[in-house]
Amino acid sequence: MAAIAAAPFVGPFLLVSLILCFGTTVREVAPDGRSIIVTQDQFDGDAVHIYTEFDAFHYRWYREAPELSGPRTISSENCHLESSGEGLVLSCGAGTVTIHSDQRPAG
Secondary structure: OHHHHHHHHHHHHHHHHHHHHOEEEEEEEOOOOOEEEEEEEOOOOOOEEEEEEOOOOOEEEEEEOHHHOOOOOHHHOOOEEEEEOOEEEEEEOOEEEEEOOOOOOOO
8 A cells, every 4th residue: 555655756756866866966056045956967968957946845947058068067167156136147167047037938
């Protein structure tokens, strides 16, 4: 019975485990307390995704960030997150991404 109750949680747990094992994940916090999560694949670094805060316990996919992709990992680029009015500005090495809090992709 316990296995049946735990079954819906096994899939998401394994998915998150795979993401964390085979990629780089960085959480950045702005001076005002807002935060984002940035993930990058570990193979060639061409897939970078940004997740913004959804509520106190969850993040929501915001968009892909090809301007941050490349062979250098986001964890070695000394990323910084700054507040800019209603939005956020993420700087990683030579790449910069502006995150507008009022514009979330559909989905």
